[in-house]
Amino acid sequence: MVDHINAALFSSDQQFDADIVIIGSGAGGGIAAEQLTLAGFNVLLLEEGAWYTRDDFVMQERWAYPNLYQEGAARKTRDQAIGILQGRTVGGSTTVNWTTSIRTPQPTLAYWQSEFGLTFQAENNLNPFFTKVEQRLNIQPWPVPPNMNNARLQQGCEALGWHYSVISRNVNGCANLGYCGMGCPINAKQSMLVSTIPAAMANGARLISRISVRKLRWQGERVTSVDAVPVDQYFQPRSDVRITITAKHYIVAAGAIGSPALLLRSKVPDPSGRLGKHTYLHPSVISGALFDEAVNGHSGAPQSVYSDQFVWPADNNLAGYKLEVPPLHPVLMATKIIGSGSQHAAMMQQFNHLQATIALLRDGFHPQSQGGSVMLDQHQQPVLDYPITDYLWHGMRRALLSMAELQFAAGARQVLPIHHDANLYSSWAETKAAIAQLPMQILRQTIVSAHVMGGCNMSSSAQRGVVDPYGRHNQLSNLSVFDGSVLPTSLGVNPQLTIYALVWRNCEQLITELSH
Amino acid sequence: MNRRQFLFSGLALGASGSLLLAGWQFSLNPDEDNRGWVLSAILPALLYGALPEDATLAQAALQRSKAAVIDFTAFLPLSQQQQLDQLFNLLANRLSQLALTGHITALPALSITARLGLLNSWRDSYLLILQQAYHSLRELLYGVFYGQPQHWQQLNYTAPEFR
Numbered sequence: 001m002v003d004h005i006n007a008a009l010f011s012s013d014q015q016f017d018a019d020i021v022i023i024g025s026g027a028g029g030g031i032a033a034e035q036l037t038l039a040g041f042n043v044l045l046l047e048e049g050a051w052y053t054r055d056d057f058v059m060q061e062r063w064a065y066p067n068l069y070q071e072g073a074a075r076k077t078r079d080q081a082i083g084i085l086q087g088r089t090v091g092g093s094t095t096v097n098w099t100t101s102i103r104t105p106q107p108t109l110a111y112w113q114s115e116f117g118l119t120f121q122a123e124n125n126l127n128p129f130f131t132k133v134e135q136r137l138n139i140q141p142w143p144v145p146p147n148m149n150n151a152r153l154q155q156g157c158e159a160l161g162w163h164y165s166v167i168s169r170n171v172n173g174c175a176n177l178g179y180c181g182m183g184c185p186i187n188a189k190q191s192m193l194v195s196t197i198p199a200a201m202a203n204g205a206r207l208i209s210r211i212s213v214r215k216l217r218w219q220g221e222r223v224t225s226v227d228a229v230p231v232d233q234y235f236q237p238r239s240d241v242r243i244t245i246t247a248k249h250y251i252v253a254a255g256a257i258g259s260p261a262l263l264l265r266s267k268v269p270d271p272s273g274r275l276g277k278h279t280y281l282h283p284s285v286i287s288g289a290l291f292d293e294a295v296n297g298h299s300g301a302p303q304s305v306y307s308d309q310f311v312w313p314a315d316n317n318l319a320g321y322k323l324e325v326p327p328l329h330p331v332l333m334a335t336k337i338i339g340s341g342s343q344h345a346a347m348m349q350q351f352n353h354l355q356a357t358i359a360l361l362r363d364g365f366h367p368q369s370q371g372g373s374v375m376l377d378q379h380q381q382p383v384l385d386y387p388i389t390d391y392l393w394h395g396m397r398r399a400l401l402s403m404a405e406l407q408f409a410a411g412a413r414q415v416l417p418i419h420h421d422a423n424l425y426s427s428w429a430e431t432k433a434a435i436a437q438l439p440m441q442i443l444r445q446t447i448v449s450a451h452v453m454g455g456c457n458m459s460s461s462a463q464r465g466v467v468d469p470y471g472r473h474n475q476l477s478n479l480s481v482f483d484g485s486v487l488p489t490s491l492g493v494n495p496q497l498t499i500y501a502l503v504w505r506n507c508e509q510l511i512t513e514l515s516h
Numbered sequence: 517m518n519r520r521q522f523l524f525s526g527l528a529l530g531a532s533g534s535l536l537l538a539g540w541q542f543s544l545n546p547d548e549d550n551r552g553w554v555l556s557a558i559l560p561a562l563l564y565g566a567l568p569e570d571a572t573l574a575q576a577a578l579q580r581s582k583a584a585v586i587d588f589t590a591f592l593p594l595s596q597q598q599q600l601d602q603l604f605n606l607l608a609n610r611l612s613q614l615a616l617t618g619h620i621t622a623l624p625a626l627s628i629t630a631r632l633g634l635l636n637s638w639r640d641s642y643l644l645i646l647q648q649a650y651h652s653l654r655e656l657l658y659g660v661f662y663g664q665p666q667h668w669q670q671l672n673y674t675a676p677e678f679r
Contacts (some may be wrong), residue, residue: 059675062584062663072591074655080648083655177676234590298673330671334662335655341632344658345565351671377595420639443639443647 004051004201007211007230007243014243018044018206021226021247023213023262026092027499028483029253030192031133033200035507041514043205044245045197048231048258049089051209053193057183061331064182066234068096070257077372078385081442082283085450086255088235089183090209091193093255094496097450098180098302098327099169099189101139102493103130104501107312111365116488117460118469129501137170137190139497144176147300149325152291152355154305156406162309169301170496178299178327212237214380216250216266221477223250249478249514252456253503256280256485260374260455261382263466269475275466276374278457279384280490281449282360285396286326286336287403289355289412290424296352297328303494310402311362311492319369319395321359322492323403328356336446338420347416357407359399364454364489366391374455388447393440396447400438404431418446451495456485471506482506543605544598550608551601555582555657557623561631562657566670577667584660600656603649616646 007014020036022029025047033045050067057064065073068089075084087093104126112118120126133139146154146166157164174188187194201207214237215227226245229237252259260276268275307323326332333354337347347354363369372386404415408428415431416424419438425431438445459465462474471486473479482503484495491498559578560567567574589597606612607623614620617634626634638650661667668674 060663060665062588062660065659065663066588066591071593071596072588074592074596074659079644080651179676236594299676330662330668330673331659334658340562340636340654342565345563345670348566348662349670349672351673377593379594381593381595383595443644443651 004207004209006051007208007228008232010230010241010243013241016044016208016243016245018042018245018247020044020249020251021046021245022251022253022482023226024092024253024255024258024483025090025192025197025207026087026253026255026483027094027192027496028503029251030091030094030196031500031503032251032253032482032507033205034196035504036511037200037203037205039511039515043200044247045200045205045207046211046213046228046245047090047092047207047209048212048235048254049087049209051090051207052183054183054185054187057179057185059177059179059182059185061182061329064096065331068183078375078383079442081388082281082386082447082449084281084384084452085448086257086452090197090207091191094191095183095193096181097191097494097496099171100303100306100324100494101134101137101168101170101497104498105492108489108491112488116458116464118458118488119460126501126505129504130497132504133497133500134168137195137500138172139168139170141166141168142301142304144301144304146304147176147178147297148293148295149297149300149328149355150303150305152289152295152407152410152412153307153323153325153357156410157307157309159409160406162307162406164305164307167304167306169304174301176300178302180302181327181329210235211243213254213262214265216262216268216479218266218268218476221475223476223479226250249480249510251480251482253481253483255483256452256455256487257374257382257384259481259483259485261376263456264374264376265380268473268479270466271475272463272465274457274464276455278364278371278488279374279386279455280364280371280453280487281386282451282453282490283363283386283388283392283396284358284360284448284450285399286418286446286448287357287400287407288337288416288418289357289407289410290350290353290414290416291355291411292353292413294352295328295355297325297354297356302327310359310399316366317391318398319366319391320362320492321395321399321402322362323406324358324360326356326358328354336418336448338416338418338422338446355407355410355412357403358448359396359403360451361392361395361399362490362492363392368392371454388442393445396445397435397438397440400435401432404428404435420444420446451484451490453484453487453490453495456481457488458486459488470509471503472510480506480510544602546597546601547605547608551585551604552582554604554607554623555585557631558635558653559657559661561628561635562654563661564628564632566661566667577661577664580664580666581657581661584663585656588656588660600652603653
């Protein structure tokens with residue numbers, strides 16, 4: 001095993017130097033570490049989370065959530081209306097995601113061209129990079145029949161004549177266990193943790209884990225150094241040791257909450273006023289359904305079928321949403337299922353018979369969907385404020401209706417919209433009438449997110465973006481942002497493949513620029 | 517002190533009408549006794565129907581869950597930990613509890629139904645701060661309870677073992 005540096009073991013101040021320092025080891029940082037190392041640069045990769053390996057992944061939520069996720073998987077928006085699942089470990093969210101790998105939709109790229117002047121057509125198209133990533137991470141349509149949770153989504157679509165498609169996954173030797181969200185215990189998932197990061201390290205890249213970067217120091221048009229501290233056993237920043245890092249080029253890849261927060265703490269120039277703004281979440285609503293036959297949503301590839309029936313409505317005043325399913329594990333279900341006391345206990349006893357469908361709203365494509373803002377709390381830690389507009393509420397109500405219709409069409413006995421005023425309903429007609437009456441309000445309607453995007457958006461014009469179309473910061477010449485925070489809207493698909501391809505392309509450009 | 521913490525304090529202070537409490541009840545610092553006392557009162561209500569019927573087994577399940585709360589909350593951001601500690605501190609005091617719950621009777625002296633009723637009244641409160649308290653306690657406590665393999669029997673679920 002390649003050695004790495006655990007910053008938690010530092011007991012005195014430290015100093016490091018590299019050609020390129022990469023802050024964050026997720027989808028962006030992982031791809032960049034490998035590409036830049038292969039190009040001959042001396043790369044130092046920093047990660048706030050810990051370096052765990054497959055032997056640590058015990059397939060239990062009580063270990064995985066505090067150790068592998070931001071804020072113990074209990075991250076919330078400022079008003080606590082939206083729960084956010086986001087990784088914080090070597091490999092970032094790629095270590096804990098559900099492996100869904102879908103290319104950026106053409107309508108999303110077309111919107112970016114018209115609104116942000118971003119051209120991903122002709123010689124600039126991303127297809128060669130999608131192909132490279134798909135080969136590197138063994139991304140292929142899942143050849144195994146879907147588990148029952150996903151099969152119900154497919155059956156509902158078939159019965160209603162709705163679109164559905166098999167999901168491509170970044171796995172190699174997958175045993176169909178269903179515990180991707182807790183770290184793959186057999187290294188089948190081709191996350192950054194088992195692919196690009198070990199490859200980069202084998203070629204000389206250094207990895208420091210359990211390090212929290214607090215500030216970029218800068219002068220004029222250049223970043224001059226990085227201030228960092230170790231984190232304690234609970235991943236809280238420590239104050240007893242200081243770590244200083246210098247490099248020729250700095251890459252921020254701390255995710256769409258962490259990257260804007262770091263740049264805000266560093267008070268970097270922000271003439272566009274867009275730093276930490278326009279953060280998108282694919283805000284998602286959930287519908288539960290009870291089936292007579294067991295669903296066992298904890299077992300088998302968590303996501304293998306999706307439906308795009310509603311993601312691009314003809315009327316742009318309607319919010320589009322993608323239909324997928326989540327895995328069902330005891331803590332995920334217990335924290336999201338509604339009710340308390342005996343009502344909650346009774347639902348939990350239906351654990352193996354519950355099917356769940358999620359609708360991910362495509363945010364950022366409408367004047368009433370301008371996303372959220374990252375701000376800093378009194379401890380200088382990030383908090384995301386994400387107001388929910390009538391446009392989104394309307395989309396969520398339509399999504400609840402679509403999901404209930406789908407679940408009854410797939411043979412559900414009862415449907416339970418995950419909303420604190422809802423009940424179990426026994427027919428589509430009854431559910432339809434009930435959903436029409438549900439108050440669409442925060443903390444009544446349960447909302448979740450597993451995709452954080454934006455906050456350092458790219459644009460062809462410095463007035464409309466924080467970075468240029470290749471992720472280079474518009475004001476600081478030796479700074480790049482290489483992660484999901486550069487996305488100018490949400491995607492309408494799970495983001496990992498877009499981030500991989502975009503960062504791979506941006507690395508090739510950066511290598512060219514740094515090499516002459 | 518951020519706005520949310522101020523609201524919590526202001527709510528309790530305004531309704532209890534006693535400045536004498538201010539010295540400690542707004543404390544954001546953890547107090548093991550207060551936390552344990554409040555959890556002992558709330559957990560049996562939230563988990564009604566989920567706890568084993570056998571009293572000894574139920575007690576063991578509660579103890580496990582209380583320990584798991586402590587283990588887990590250390591991973592939350594400091595600001596969230598402080599809010600939780602403040603909520604526990606307020607609920608452990610009779611006067612501030614009155615302000616938050618409408619009950620002067622100490623929480624453990626209320627029936628399980630009454631305890632559950634007051635938690636549910638937070639969910640339906642017009643005050644955002646009480647709704648948030650309901651949801652944060654609910655998620656935290658259901659999360660730690662169902663995170664324990666000993667509590668999976670009633671789900672008819674066992675995690676796969678392949679190592």
